[in-house]
Amino acid sequence: MNLALWIAAGLLAVVALTGGISKTFVPKDKLAALHGGGWTAGASVGFVKTLGVLELLAAVGLILPAVLDIAPVLVPVTAACWVLLMVGAMITHGRRREFALVGLNLIYLALAAFIAWGRFGPGSFTA
Template identity: 85%
Template sequence: MNLALWIAAGLLAVVAVSGGISKTFVPKEKLAVVRGGGWTADASAGFVRTLGVLELLAAVGLIVPAVLDIAPVLVPVTALCWILLMLGAMITHGRRGEAAFVVLNLIYLAVAAFIVWGRFGPGPFSG
């Protein structure tokens, strides 16, 4: 169980880093023309960057607290926050009729839910 939870957190962290870097450092005009990035045309540059920074922080929160054994409870808390972020993404893509991205965000949400369930339930970090 512990290995599966680490793998899930690692995969989700990679997703978060990827999305976070693009939203933080790529101009929203470039993101708007990429498949799935059309929503950025309707959002302010500050909002897009804020989401990017939140995703980068999520990547850190999914891994670093457990690795350093400093407040490892932050791992499932971060995963819970990721669930909220994915709900917003699913609503945004759903309104735009982008069903494939709704499904993709649902998969990310499910991975985060597994981390929340596992780390708050049967697979907590033992100190």
């Protein structure tokens, strides 16, 4: 169980890091031209950058607290927050009829829910 949770957290951290870097450092007009980035056309630069920074923090929060053994409870808290972020992403992509992206967000949501459940419960760092 522990190995599966680490793999899921690593995969999700890579996804968060990739999304965070692109939203934080790629100009909004370039993001809007990319597949799946059309939603940024209707969002402010500040909003897109804020989401990017939150994703970067999520990438850190999914791995670093456990590795450093400093407040490892932040791992499932981060995963639970990622679930909420993915609900918002699914709503946004659903409104735009980008159902393939809704499915992808659902996979990310499931990974995050697995991490939150596992690290709050049977795979807790305190168990």
